[in-house]
Amino acid sequence: MTLDPRSLAERVSAEIGLELTGTEGQDGDGCRWFELLPAGHPAGQTFTIRTIVGWRRVDVHFRPGNFAGDLIHAMSSVDDACRRTFGAILATCREAGAEVLLTVNGTTCDYEDHTIWEYQWRSLGLLISKGMLAINGGDAETDMREIELWTSRLAAAIVALLPLEAEEIADESLEVVGLPEGAKTRIEVNRYERDRRNRAAAIAIHGYACKVCYLEMSERYGPAAAGLIEVHHVTPVSKVGPGYIVDPRTDLIPLCPNCHSAAHRRSPPFTVVELQEILQQRKKDGRAAQA
Ligand SMILES: [Zn+2]
Numbered sequence: 001m002t003l004d005p006r007s008l009a010e011r012v013s014a015e016i017g018l019e020l021t022g023t024e025g026q027d028g029d030g031c032r033w034f035e036l037l038p039a040g041h042p043a044g045q046t047f048t049i050r051t052i053v054g055w056r057r058v059d060v061h062f063r064p065g066n067f068a069g070d071l072i073h074a075m076s077s078v079d080d081a082c083r084r085t086f087g088a089i090l091a092t093c094r095e096a097g098a099e100v101l102l103t104v105n106g107t108t109c110d111y112e113d114h115t116i117w118e119y120q121w122r123s124l125g126l127l128i129s130k131g132m133l134a135i136n137g138g139d140a141e142t143d144m145r146e147i148e149l150w151t152s153r154l155a156a157a158i159v160a161l162l163p164l165e166a167e168e169i170a171d172e173s174l175e176v177v178g179l180p181e182g183a184k185t186r187i188e189v190n191r192y193e194r195d196r197r198n199r200a201a202a203i204a205i206h207g208y209a210c211k212v213c214y215l216e217m218s219e220r221y222g223p224a225a226a227g228l229i230e231v232h233h234v235t236p237v238s239k240v241g242p243g244y245i246v247d248p249r250t251d252l253i254p255l256c257p258n259c260h261s262a263a264h265r266r267s268p269p270f271t272v273v274e275l276q277e278i279l280q281q282r283k284k285d286g287r288a289a290q291a
């Protein structure tokens with residue numbers, strides 16, 4: 001496993017559902033950096049995510065392009081669910097020991113301060129810094145995992161605020177019977193967008209380890225399985241009303257493919273606690289049989 005910008009871009013893209021390209025370079029202090037850029041957008045109007053790899057630390061910067069004013073404005077106008085997700089991801093970073101620096105219109109502010117959503121954003125800065133990391137020890141895979149983790153967390157926070165296209169139109173047209181073909185496609189696209197955004201947020205908040213058996217797929221299968229995890233709705237999608245807003249903190253959990261399949265062998269699905277009890281019981285039975 002080598003540490004290269006293409007692999008990083010591939011992994012983060014897979015996690016947040018946004019196609020990114022990667023480059024790398026070195027800053028004045030001799031620190032290596034990686035930069036991710038959404039594919040197919042003019043660089044000036046979109047943003048890059050730059051991860052600077054220092055000694056035992058990473059600094060992940062959100063860097064809007066020089067002409068990204070419309071995007072920044074749109075990011076401050078997203079709905080409540082998106083704002084809460086943004087805050088939840090940043091809170092997760094802080095709980096994990098990172099420093100989170102948010103600046104809006106040139107002023108440092110707190111992501112928990114609700115007033116930041118009350119005015120129009122003209123500029124936005126976001127920096128997530130994590131020190132005391134077990135990196136630079138000579139194992140590229142370990143370094144990659146930490147760099148990927150922190151880069152993805154910032155990316156998921158940004159994705160939470162990216163405008164969904166034609167959202168209002170789609171929501172309205174849900175009420176309309178006999179939709180024209182184009183509108184139907186749009187609704188599906190929007191649902192997909194919401195799902196992938198929630199998936200990115202759930203992983204950024206809960207991590208890659210299965211909530212039932214604690215397996216992280218890459219631990220068993222190596223780098224080929226890095227980032228491989230499924231996201232399960234704790235409350236079945238069919239049980240919630242159409243206007244229900246998914247909260248990635250409480251409604252979504254990561255499960256490995258085995259535990260996820262097992263959970264759905266019953267309707268309603270087995271809960272995390274039930275599955276853990278089943279696994280415990282199996283272990284006990286196994287020990288009893290051997291004795
Ligand atoms: Zn599992």
Ligand SMILES: [Zn+2]
Nearest residue numbers: 231232233260
């Ligand atoms: Zn599920």
